[in-house]
Amino acid sequence: MLSDINAKLSESIEGIHIIQAFNQEKRLKKEFDAINEEHLIYASRSISLDSLFLRPAMSLLKLLAYAVLMAYFGYRGIYLGITAGTMYAFIQYINRLFDPLIEVTQNFSTLQTSMVSAGRVFALIDERTYEPEQRDTAAKVTEG
DSSP: OOOHHHHHHHHHTTTTHHHTTOOOHHHHHHHHHHHHHHHHHHHHHHHHHHHIHHHHHHHHHHHHHHHHHHHHHHHHHHTTOOHHHHHHHHHHHHHHHHHHHHHHHHHHHHHHHHHHHHHHHHHHOOOOOOOOOSSSSSSSOOOO
């Protein structure tokens, strides 16, 4: 979607003299508005999904880990006795486990967009057709 916006904007800027000469400003504005509206809808959905599922899911898992830790140490503390330092150390272990995961989920949409862009770049790099097929002519493209 963002690439469509960039392409339309680039084409419009490059061809502004022709657009103005043929009085096509209103048509191009409508086309650009349609592309931009579609991008807005998809971006809003992506943000909604990220905010509803990714961050809260990781926070819920972290809270469940705290609950399991408290239940375990509560049960073990009745029989063996647990020091405050041991409890603090395990709480910090949980924090060190989940904090990077929460940070990754916050940047997940950026990572996802980057992966799509990288896929497009790699597809372009892997492209094997270098020149258009030339029929009925002796001329060949040798460079460029």
